[in-house]
Amino acid sequence: MNIIVIYKSKYGTTKQYAEWIAEELGCEAAEASRIKIDDMESCDVIVYGGGLYAECIDGIALINKNYDRIKDKNIIVFSVGLTDPGFKKYYDTVAEKNFSSEVRDNIQIFNLPGKMIIDELSLPHRGALKALRAFLKAKPSLSPDMQMLLDLCGESNDFVDKNAIGPIIKAVRDIEQV
Ligand SMILES: Cc1cc2nc3c(=O)[nH]c(=O)nc-3n(C[C@H](O)[C@H](O)[C@H](O)COP(=O)(O)O)c2cc1C
Structure with missing residues (x-):
């Protein structure tokens, strides 16, 4: 095959x-x-x-x-x-x-x-994640999946x-x- x-x-x-x-x-x-x-x-x-x-x-x-x-x-x-x-x-x-x-x-x-290793990201990608974090943090409350996203996009993980x-x-x- x-x-x-x-x-x-x-x-x-x-x-x-x-x-x-x-x-x-x-x-x-x-x-x-x-x-x-x-x-x-x-x-x-x-x-x-x-x-x-x-x-x-x-x-x-x-x-x-x-x-x-x-x-x-x-x-x-x-x-x-x-x-x-x-x-x-x-x-x-x-x-x-x-x-x-x-x-x-x-x-x-x-x-x-x-x-995702934050230090390895391109500037546009870091900017996109920063904007996403700000958007999520501005919400009065977050569903568990949105909270997970907020946690994941703020730190390095392997x-x-x-x-x-x-x-x-x-x-x-x-x-x-x-
Ligand atoms: C700007 C950006 C957006 C991302 N969006 C998502 C996403 O929507 N869902 C997800 O599970 N992971 C997301 N990730 C994490 C990537 O999918 C993860 O880093 C993946 O290992 C990248 O694979 P690659 O190195 O082969 O491109 C995102 C990462 C960056 C930098």
């Missing part, structure tokens, strides 16, 4: 996961900008990973824009974000924001725990866990066995 792992990563977290997944599957991990539609069309399984930024999966247009030409492939998407992957309601919203219902019904989506790729590897193995 022809498998490709594609990633888009601003600070290296998604790249690290993509490399671990590719190593486990014995295939190539390629940065999204190097990928052409022909590369995806020649594969049976496409694994795409992108960091989460304001609930958008980085570079996901590569999948969405080319969807009509790759919809017969097995498509697996993984996001990498700071929000706890166990937070189902949040990730349901992320899926709705990033994909049409047709695409959602035809792909498998996984969410992996990310990392939740990266190699074991988190397990379900993705299993999903590919299951496809191979069909």
Whole structure:
């Protein structure tokens, strides 16, 4: 089976996961900008990973824009974000924001725990987080998920866990066995 792992990563977290997944599957991990539609069309399984930024999966247009030409492939998407992957309601919203219902019904989506080191962030990203913090702090009260967001965007955190790729590897193995 022809498998490709594609990633888009601003600070290296998604790249690290993509490399671990590719190593486990014995295939190539390629940065999204190097990928052409022909590369995806020649594969049976496409694994795409992108960091989460304001609930958008980085570079996901590569999948969405080319969807009509790759919809017969097995498509697996993984996001990498700071929000706890166990937070189902949040990730349901992320899926709705990033994909049409047709695409959602035809792909498998996984969410992996990310990392953010404040000192490594670009100035625009630091500014965006500062503005988000100010916006949240100005609210008279916060729901638990908004409080979590406020806590997460104000400090460095590293939740990266190699074991988190397990379900993705299993999903590919299951496809191979069909
Ligand atoms: C400006 C900014 C916005 C972010 N937005 C989200 C978000 O909406 N949800 C989330 O869970 N994590 C969010 N994060 C955390 C990133 O998803 C996390 O740092 C991830 O590991 C980045 O992956 P990358 O290094 O592969 O780009 C954000 C980080 C920054 C700097």
